[in-house]
Amino acid sequence: MxxxxxxxxxxxxxxxxEIDIDRCPACKGLLLDSGELKALISKxxxxxxxxxxxxxxxxxxxxxxxxxxxxxxDMQAMLGPGxxxxxxxxxxxxxxLDQGELASLQLYTS
Ligand SMILES: [Zn+2]
Ligand SMILES: [Zn+2]
Numbered sequence: 564m565x566x567x568x569x570x571x572x573x574x575x576x577x578x579x580x581e582i583d584i585d586r587c588p589a590c591k592g593l594l595l596d597s598g599e600l601k602a603l604i605s606k607x608x609x610x611x612x613x614x615x616x617x618x619x620x621x622x623x624x625x626x627x628x629x630x631x632x633x634x635x636x637d638m639q640a641m642l643g644p645g646x647x648x649x650x651x652x653x654x655x656x657x658x659x660l661d662q663g664e665l666a667s668l669q670l671y672t673s
Contacts, residue, residue: 567629567638567650567659568592580606590624591662597651600658603665604672629659645671 564574566587574585574594582602585594595603629638631652638650638659647667650659660668 564594565632566590566592567594567631567657568624568627568661570630579603582606592624592629593660593665595658595660597656597658600660600668604668624661631655631657633657643668643671647671 564585565572566574566589569587569590569592571587571589574587576583576585578584580603582599584599584603586592587594625648629650630636631638631654634652634654636652636654638652638657640648640650643649643664645667647664649664649668651657
């Protein structure tokens with residue numbers, strides 16, 4: 564699978580607290596389905612998020628449009644908690660988070 568954002572091939576699948584997530588080794592973005600996002604936020608990763616490099620933000624990648632490779636469609640930007648801009652595929656509802664956005668979402672929902 565290619566990264567929706569930087570198009571790097573091969574997202575790395577990781578299991579995190581029993582949730583399967585796809586992570587891009589290049590831009591450190593995360594591809595999730597909508598259920599996984601809720602589950603991940605509720606996990607409150609805390610320091611663990613830092614360890615995984617989720618917490619440092621990347622304004623640069625935030626400006627790049629995400630593209631759902633499974634549906635061949637542009638993903639749509641939407642505002643999550645704390646006005647954090649996340650991207651969602653209108654068809655399969657997959658969600659793409661830039662590096663750092665997961666940690667920010669957790670901050671606002673705790
Ligand atoms: Zn990427
Ligand atoms: Zn899709």
